[in-house]
Every structure is written in C-alpha cells, then in structure tokens.
Amino acid sequence: MSKDLVFYSHPWTRGRGVHVFLEELGVPYAYRTIDIAGGEHKEAEYLSINPMGKLPTLQHGDLIITESAAIYAYLADRFAPGRYAPLLEDPARAKYLRALFFSAGTLEYALFDRFLGRTVEGERARMAIGYGALDTTLEALELLIGEGPYVLGEQLSAADFALGAQLEWTVMAKVTELGPKALALREKMRERESFQRAKEAGRALLAELQSAR
Structure with missing residues (x-):
C-alpha cells in the first residue's frame, strides 16, 4: 500500500x-x-x-x-x-509523543511569535498563551533533548525529524539564538543522507x- x-x-x-x-x-x-x-x-x-x-x-x-x-x-x-516510533507498550513512547507535539505546538508557536515580532505583555497574558515565554520554551527544549544525541538518547525517532525541521528553520531565518543541545541536534539531523x-x-x-x- x-x-x-x-x-x-x-x-x-x-x-x-x-x-x-x-x-x-x-x-x-x-x-x-x-x-x-x-x-x-x-x-x-x-x-x-x-x-x-x-x-x-x-x-x-x-x-x-x-x-x-x-x-x-x-x-x-x-x-x-x-x-522511528516506540511501540505502545514501550515507556519511551511517552517522551517521544511529548517531543513530537511539543515541536508542532509549543515550540512552533513561540518561534513564530518571535519571527513575526509579536510580544506578549503581562503575566496573565503569558499564562493564557500556549508557551508562556520564548526563553522558557527554549530552556524546556534543552531539557527535553537531555544528554542526546537524540530525544530518546541513542534511538532516532520521528520526533527528532520534527524538531530538526523547526531548528533548521529557526537558524536559517535567524529567528533567535538556540541552546547548545538544540544546535547539536540540528547538526546531527543535517548530517543524515x-x-x-x-x-x-x-x-x-x-x-x-x-x-x-
């Protein structure tokens, strides 16, 4: 099929x-x-x-x-x-799903607000939007990647491709500075055939x- x-x-x-x-x-x-x-x-x-x-x-x-x-x-x-995706019974699937949807939701939202020059003023407003603050989002990304080289350690997954695409665009469009672990993941994904x-x-x-x- x-x-x-x-x-x-x-x-x-x-x-x-x-x-x-x-x-x-x-x-x-x-x-x-x-x-x-x-x-x-x-x-x-x-x-x-x-x-x-x-x-x-x-x-x-x-x-x-x-x-x-x-x-x-x-x-x-x-x-x-x-x-490229942990099986349903694999505990690693929890982090995999978290990373996959963090990329498409929280991370993209935060990056595009910065790219478009939109600012969020006030604590209540930051609580209302999906990511709070870009700095917090990027810190969460560093923690999510962890020791690497991929989100699931040595296991490459679809989440790495999703994150890699976001990070590639972020660097190419000069949206913001990325942390060292995010940059390392981007380079790792760029090396793939x-x-x-x-x-x-x-x-x-x-x-x-x-x-x-």
Whole structure:
C-alpha cells in the first residue's frame, strides 16, 4: 500500500521536514508539488483534499492526513513501528509523543511569535498563551533533548525529524539564538543522507516550478 502514498507539499513549507522523513523511511511515494506562489493551494481541487489550504498533506490510498505532527506520527507507526516510533507498550513512547507535539505546538508557536515580532505583555497574558515565554520554551527544549544525541538518547525517532525541521528553520531565518543541545541536534539531523536527498530534491522541484511559469 506504500506505493499509494502521495505527498502534497512545497519546498518552502513545513513539508520540508516531512519530506526528509519520507526519504529516511525509504518507502515509495509521489511528491505532488503545490504551487503556492500561483495560489494552487487555494484552488478547489486541493481544497477538496485539505479544506484549510495548508501544506503538507499526505494521502495514503483513501486516507488523508493533514498537520505535520500527525503525518510524522502516521508514517512512523505505519511504516516503521518500533524503529522511528516506540511501540505502545514501550515507556519511551511517552517522551517521544511529548517531543513530537511539543515541536508542532509549543515550540512552533513561540518561534513564530518571535519571527513575526509579536510580544506578549503581562503575566496573565503569558499564562493564557500556549508557551508562556520564548526563553522558557527554549530552556524546556534543552531539557527535553537531555544528554542526546537524540530525544530518546541513542534511538532516532520521528520526533527528532520534527524538531530538526523547526531548528533548521529557526537558524536559517535567524529567528533567535538556540541552546547548545538544540544546535547539536540540528547538526546531527543535517548530517543524515535523507536530509541531503530531500534538500537536493527540493531544489529540483523549485527549478521545475520556475521553468513551468
């Protein structure tokens, strides 16, 4: 059934990290580039797949999975149970899930507020938002990574790919300074062959889009 995997994305979106994970898994998939500059993500055909008009989206046969964290989780459990995602009975799954959804929720929220220049004033306001303060979030990230090299120690998981994508964007966009453990994890993920393959594929996909215009 893996041959029925269709990945709707664009190299400039959050799909970059999922693209790396697909390459890591080594399962057959079709990359369907959505031209966001041309507004294709807001056209009826794509909205019938993802009504939010957001990227990425994964289609597996008749199944549709949206939201990056959900896609990471689905791929890991479906194609590499116990390898990139601890099994249900494994106590390590608790930290794995925490890291995976920390990346997509708390961490991304905090980083994007900083990127967009949004500030939160007052203790009550900080209590109301999902992360409180960026400094606290980054400190929590350092604790989450722990001794490394990965979130689960020596075991690489989908959570590392999710975090790696966030950290890569943070550095490239010069959002904020990261702690030493976060930087070390980013470098560790960049060293993987899957990262390089996805990076080269992304360049080729962008070139195809440009030539088609």
